[in-house]
Amino acid sequence: MKFFAPVVHVLLHIGILGPLLMGILDSSFLVLPFGNDLLVVALVTRHRNEVPWYVLSAAGGSTIGAFLLALVSKKLGEEGIQRIFGQRRYEKLKNRVGSRSGFAVALAGLAPPPFPFTIVIAAVAAVGYPIWKILVSNFLARGVRFTILSLLALKFGRQIVGFAKTIPFEVAMVIFIAACFVASGFSVAHWLRHPKKAASAAKVAD
Numbered sequence: 044m045k046f047f048a049p050v051v052h053v054l055l056h057i058g059i060l061g062p063l064l065m066g067i068l069d070s071s072f073l074v075l076p077f078g079n080d081l082l083v084v085a086l087v088t089r090h091r092n093e094v095p096w097y098v099l100s101a102a103g104g105s106t107i108g109a110f111l112l113a114l115v116s117k118k119l120g121e122e123g124i125q126r127i128f129g130q131r132r133y134e135k136l137k138n139r140v141g142s143r144s145g146f147a148v149a150l151a152g153l154a155p156p157p158f159p160f161t162i163v164i165a166a167v168a169a170v171g172y173p174i175w176k177i178l179v180s181n182f183l184a185r186g187v188r189f190t191i192l193s194l195l196a197l198k199f200g201r202q203i204v205g206f207a208k209t210i211p212f213e214v215a216m217v218i219f220i221a222a223c224f225v226a227s228g229f230s231v232a233h234w235l236r237h238p239k240k241a242a243s244a245a246k247v248a249d
Contacts, residue, residue, distance in 0.1 A: 054082055059093070061086065061098040062189075066104020070160065071111045074109045077156065079105070080192055087193045088200035102185035103153070112161065113168035122167045128162050136166050144172040145180050152184025173244075188210045 054061040065079040083101050089095055116124055125133045136159070140147045144167040151163040167177060 049066075051093045055085060055089070057203075059096045060168070062097055062101035063104040064161065064184075066101050067108040067111075070105040070108030070164075072161075080189075081129050083189055083192055084196040084200075087196040091197060092199075094190075094197070098186060098189045098193055101189045102182050106178050106182040109164050110178055112164050113177050115134065116165035116168040116175065117171075121169045124162075128165070132162070133166060136162060137170065140167065144170075145176055148172075148177050148180040149184040152181045153188050182217045 054065065057064075062079055064081055065075065065082050069075040069079050077175050079101050083097050090097075103123050119127075122132070140163070148167060151158060151160040154160075164177060164181070168174060
């Protein structure tokens with residue numbers, strides 16, 4: 044846990060910038076499930092009067108991350124997204140979403156992992172759903188999500204802090220953070236590799 048202590052310390056002491064940065068990373072190309080949720084809960088427990096700012100910061104960061112993800116996905120198009128997530132998985136999601144792209148984005152913003160947030164944003168952007176609608180839906184959904192989390196933190200904050208100080212929790216967090224680092228590495232590599240393949244295929248076709 045000492046290895047990650049400096050990172051946690053920084054996130055807890057940079058105020059509203061913490062949820063903003065975590066939101067950008069979590070909603071773009073990295074794999075950080077519950078990362079911003081835990082950070083918001085910890086911050087609200089420490090600074091109970093700053094709830095609105097933490098909610099806006101977390102929702103805003105997520106929206107910026109979704110914007111970056113949507114831009115890249117729109118540029119790659121359906122073929123590029125299929126290469127990244129797999130044709131079967133993409134087609135299954137596309138059939139489920141149908142004309143309900145706005146609802147799908149809102150649900151992705153509200154639902155916790157393992158709901159496939161990244162592929163939902165990527166898919167609706169790739170099929171041409173307006174980016175501004177993606178951003179509005181995501182911001183509102185994330186705002187509701189982090190408001191609920193903040194209210195829970197206000198009510199159960201002491202119990203949460205007490206549990207967080209236990210050895211089993213610290214061990215679990217070390218494993219969890221390490222897994223996030225590994226998964227994020229694979230995710231970034233996957234996104235970087237497949238666009239190159241798509242570009243090479245396009246050149247051959249020309």
